[in-house]
Amino acid sequence: MTTRAVHPSTYESQRSAPAPGTGRQILRAVALTATVPYLALKTAWLAGSRIGIPDGSPLLDPEPFLIAANAVTVAMDACVILLVLVFTRPWGIRVPAWTLAVPVFVATGLLTPILLAFPGQLLIRALGFGADPAAEAVREPFLDPWVFNVVYTGFTVQGLALAGLFVPYARERWGRRWQGVLGLGLPSSTGVVAAAAAATGLAIAAVHAYWAFGGTAGLDAEQVAGFSTARAVVTAVHGMCALGAGAGALLLARGGEIRARWPLGLAWIGAGATLSWGTWMLIATLGPQLDGGEGPSGTAQLIYAGQMITGSLAAAVLARFLISRREG
16 A cells, blocks of 8 residues: 655645634624725726715816726725635635735735824824815815725725734744744845845935925925825835835845744835835826826936835845745
């Protein structure tokens, strides 16, 4: 009688995850519910509705670029539903890792700055700082203030619920990848990439900090006129993410006795946020501007490209680290 060895990857593709407990079932329901407001609004706009759009808004006569962008964002938010099912259904553990890594990485990147910036904006507003959203909407009509509150509250809930679902899923499937300490450093070539990510991340963070505190160099007149406390918070958060991406990549490359989960999480979140938002903002600047203006300055576009570079370099170090842990 002979036995046939089963490769670990084959075993992983055949096994199923245990049924989620009550806590994860609640998080699943919360995450799915949180997608409804955004999907409903975007679908209504694509169908021609003007709900939440005030008179005088450029959204009342959308360009083909904006229509395409709305369709893309509907598909992106619909992917959240798919991720929730992957994290909570028994068949989710058998989804190939390479098809799951990219959407999870992008979702982490897009939602993290919102999770940080939106509560910060609410806090600043509650303390009496910044302009009144209703007054801003009257002066520069774009969307009714309630739309931002509903949409970004939904995004915040989505991000928290997805994190609560992904952590136990990842622990069941890849827990060994971040157990213990970092250990030996990565090859010197990866160290060079990490150093480049840290350098560009530091430079991007410095520029964002300068803009967040009211600096105007590198901005056009329209950007300077549109400066607000709320935008300063968003700018500061993007700077923090760029700094985190570089720092996480550097720690992963150096190795040592630090517990692996912390620099791994820092690199994953920082790289995802910096790469995803840098790409999104750069694409937005290349399309037609809703207000008919010339769009952000060349310096701003350069910063968005720098965010993409920082995130890409950090992601490369992150991938090399995960591969080394798998080989180990």
